[in-house]
Amino acid sequence: MFSKIFSSKTLPSDAKQTLVDSLNRYRSENFPQGILYPDIDPEITLEKGNDIVIKLSLPFPCNSEIQLLTEMLTKEVKQTVRFDVKYNVKPVRRHELLGIKNIIAIASGKGGVGKSTTAVNLAYALIAEGASVGILDADIYGPSVPTLLGLKGAKPSSDDGKLLTPINANGLSAMSLGFLVDEDDATVWRGPMASRAFSQLLNETDWQGIDYLIVDMPPGTGDIQLTLSQQVPVAASVVITTPQDIALADAIKGIAMFEQVKVPVLGIIENMSYHQCENCGHQSHLFGEGGGQRVANKYDTQLLGQLPLDVSIRRDADQGVSPLLTDNTSNISEQYRKIARTIAAQLYLQLDSRSPNTAKLLIED
Template identity: 65%
Template structure:
C-alpha cells in the first residue's frame, strides 16, 4: 500500500502521495475492507478516490481514503480579528469581461468544498456584482450582531459577501475609483468571516487602477486567470498576468473557459472560439494550464437561476471538471509556495 502511494505521481503529487502527508495510517476493518487515513495539506479527495478504485481493482479488496485537511497559510497576512480566520486568499481574475469569470469563481468555490475545504467568496466586482445572482441570493441582506461586523451570507455552506447585498447594483456603477476601492476594503475587513481554508476573490475585469489597488492592499496568496480561447481575450488575459507580476502576486495558472462545445447528439467537439489558446498562453507565460471548461448550456442555466452542478451532482461530468481544476489550484498553491512543499529545495550549510 505505502509503496503504491509512494510510486504514484501526478501533477499535484510529483513526489508521490506520501511526500505531502503528515499522517498515514492503514486500518483493516471487520468487513475485510481497507481504510487509509491521511492528513493532507490541500483538498484532493477526488484524486484519492480515483486511486482507491485503482487499488481496489488491483488488490481485489474494498479500499477507501479518509482525509483530514490541514491547510496552512502560504503568505503572512496583515488581517486581524475575524479576518485572521482566512488562511489563503486567491484572486480569480480576467483581462476582459464576458469570459465567465464570476461563474467560474463560484463553481470553483463549490468544487473546493466538494473536495473537503472550508471556503468563502468575496465579490470585488464593485461595478457589476453578479455573485448574489449566481448564489441565488439576489434579495438577501447581511445581518450584524454587534453593529460593527457584517455576517456573510451563506449559500449551500459557502460564505459570501458582495456589494450587491448592500446597495442597488445600478448605484455602484457611478462610483469613482477611490470609492470603489474603499467599499471593497470594507467588505473584506468588516465581514465576520468564519474559519476558511480559502477565500476566493472575484476580481473586476480589466487591469486598471482599481485592480492594481486591490492586488496591492489585499494579502493575496496567488491569482488565477480566466480566459476564452479567442485571440482578443488572450491578449487581455496576458495583461492580467503582467499586472499580477507587477505587484508580486504569483499566478498559479490559466483556466480556459468556453474551450469547446460538445454536441449533445453525436458528441462532436467543436472549438467555436478557437483552439489551444490557453495552452499556448500558459506556455508563453511559463505558467500552468489549470484546466479547460466547455461551453455548456447547463452551466449558463444554472448561473441564471443561482444553481450549481456541484451542488446538484458533485460527481457529474461538469462537476468533475471543476473539481479537477480546484484540486490543481489548491495543489499548485501548496507545491509552488508552501515551505512544506516537497519541491522546496533544502538548503544545507557547511562549516
C-alpha cells in the same frame, strides 16, 4: 517507518505490505512525489467488519483523488479500504487577515469571458474536494455573485455589530456589495471610494477560518486590482480568458499587471474553449483554438483547463445554481473539480516556500 502505523491486531502481513507498496508507488499530477510525503505519516488500522481504515493528514483538498485511491486499494487487497482524511491547509503567505488562510484572485483582462461564473463554480469545486471556502465579489460596479448564487435580495447580518456574517450559500461563505444595495441601484463611485468599499468587505467580514477565499475581481486593471495587490497578501491569481484574440490580448495585460505587482499567476483557464455537439460529440472551436496554451507558454505559466461553451452552464447560472450542486459527478463538474484540485495542489507545491509579498506599484509621470 511503517512498523508503528498499523494496528497490530489481525491485519494480515501480506495485506499490510500490499498497502505499503501501493501507497509508496502512487503518483499523480498533484502528487508527483507520492501521496506519502516525508512529513505525512499515515495510520492504518483494522476496524469492526474487517474494514481497513487509513488515517492521514494532507496539505490540500483532493477528495476525488482519495476516492480513486480507495477503489484501487480495495481492489488490490480484496478487502474494503476506507480513508479518514484531514486536510490541513496552511497559509501560503503570512498575513494578519483573520479567518482566511489563502486568497486567490480570479481575474480577466476584459468582461464577458465568464469570469464570475468560473469563480463561483471553482469555489464550489474546492468545497466538493474537501475545503472550506468563501467568495468575495470585488466587482463593486456590477456585482453578479448574488445572482449566480441564487441569493438576490439576501442581506448579511452582524452578530457583534462590527463584522458582517457572510451569507451561507450551500456551504459557501459569500459577501458582495450586491447584498448591501438594492439590485437596481447604480454604484456611481469614483475609484478611491470603490477601493475603500472593497477593503471594507474584505476586512470587515467574519470569514470564520476558511481555507481559501476566492476573490471575483472586476474586469480590467484598475483601482480594485491595485488595492488588492498592494494591500492584501494574495497567494496567487488565476486569469480567465476565451480563445479569441481580443480576449487573449486583454488577458496578457492582466498577467503583466500581476507580474508587475508581484502577485504570482498560477495559471490560465480558457473558458468557452469549444462547443461539443450533444448528438454526435463533435467539438467546434467557435472562438479559435490553442490561444490559452500559447499565452501560458509565453508567460511561463500553465493552462489549468479548457472549459466548454455549454448551455447547462448558462442555464445553471441564470437559475442561481452550480453544476457542482445539481450533479457533481457530471463531465462539467469534473472539469471544474480537476482545475480546483490543481489550483490547491500547486499552491502547496509551488508557493509554500515563498516569502510574503505585498507590493507597491510605482507610477511615474
